[in-house]
Amino acid sequence: MSEHRTGAPGRVKEVTSLANPLVKDIKALALKKFRDQQNAFMAEGLKLVIDALDLGWTIKTLIFAKSALGNQAVEKVAARTVALGGDVLEVSEKVLTAITRRDNPQAVVGVFTQRFVPLKDIRPHSNDVWVALDRVRDPGNLGTVIRTVDAVGAKGVILVGETTDPFSLETVRATMGSIFAVPVAKTTPEGFLAWRKDFPGTVAGTHLKGAVDYRSVDFGNRPVLLMMGNEQQGLPDNLANGCDKLLRIPQAGRADSLNLAVATGVMLFEIRRNALKL
């Protein structure tokens, strides 16, 4: 979908057939293979699309429901998309349902170019907080962590090892728009450990065997990297050994662990405790 767009003005098309090749390309974004091939992903909702454009993300295609015709905000976004060289598709409810794989879909969907931050470009300073996630598996957990990182004013997320895709529809949904505000990097465990050597602050892992109460640490006014292990297995030894401290969240009851997104949220609100005020 890109070769005939570079430098050329965007187009507006009316599409009602699921067999339309543009629609097929967009439907295919449900699968990681095709997201990677197209280097693209989908985000639902007018507000999200406007936020994404405001934050400088590249829109490839704007899709909207016929029912949104005449809505001024939608028409403004359509004009903006065309001006930026993107395609605009006016589609039937049936097409929107097929693309988003949900009943009662939002009236506006944007297809954007994926964006990862190169790890080497991440240079934490002052009291920046970053989160590293080891092999995170669940799209809802990843999306929720990205949303929480945004909410606490942390700087971004580093995905370590084989993880779920931050640009899947389910992850993007769970971020509630924060996918556009929170930088995401990805790397191997080796790449992470090499980069971590120059980290100018505290690398704090959360670990069931951690000896340090997560509320007892003074991180000073220096950067913090919070490292969270995989949902099933926690941190492997090589990553745990790469931490300056292994922290633990005390628990009662019979549950032997918290949900990953909840544990990350509890840790982040503690690390940012002095930075966040009403």
Next chain:
Amino acid sequence: MSEHRTGAPGRVKEVTSLANPLVKDIKALALKKFRDQQNAFMAEGLKLVIDALDLGWTIKTLIFAKSALGNQAVEKVAARTVALGGDVLEVSEKVLTAITRRDNPQAVVGVFTQRFVPLKDIRPHSNDVWVALDRVRDPGNLGTVIRTVDAVGAKGVILVGETTDPFSLETVRATMGSIFAVPVAKTTPEGFLAWRKDFPGTVAGTHLKGAVDYRSVDFGNRPVLLMMGNEQQGLPDNLANGCDKLLRIPQAGRADSLNLAVATGVMLFEIRRNALKL
């Protein structure tokens, strides 16, 4: 499935057909209508089933994969189920996949009788913490809250208004077994407000307009009821007015709210801050 079991010893059956009526009954548990008709729900995993039996839950049917034949722990649970008057089904992988609607299903699944705590039986004392959820919609959120309630040693969850079903497969999965350890009550907003009049401690709502920093409250050594609003709309006026305090979690960045389960987790760890030690 119950009339021929009361008082009679359980049976062991080998089943490979999806058309088998026992299998059809269990498959139907994916839908709330049939869960309610059968007053039953499904939980996956050997460890969960053992925990449930240890905690006194009533097992209707134990289902296990042929591949688990000869596994001592599984055979022990099967014998226990029979002794309790439940049915035992030895099934093919195909049947397990159909029942659980997932590839690579767990080898053991239990069907249990649903159990709600009557609201009138909840009589908080000392420093008990309860969570009330207003119209919670997302099964993952509800399951994760139940799991977190267990992890922090809070006492239980009260569902207010039309909520997602705590006994859906997705909710039960997200609880990671805590569904068996955490009492759940359900009521209407009116029923809740009537019950709440006698609450012998602080009813604290989390509200975007809350004027009180969630970290600034001393709940003393009295019960706390944490009240969390619906994912989209937050607390409605009648429930907000029923709170002694409206608390807010300070946030940075552009996200205008936290995920419900994360917000509940952050609140619960704050309320239980002095009670939880490493």
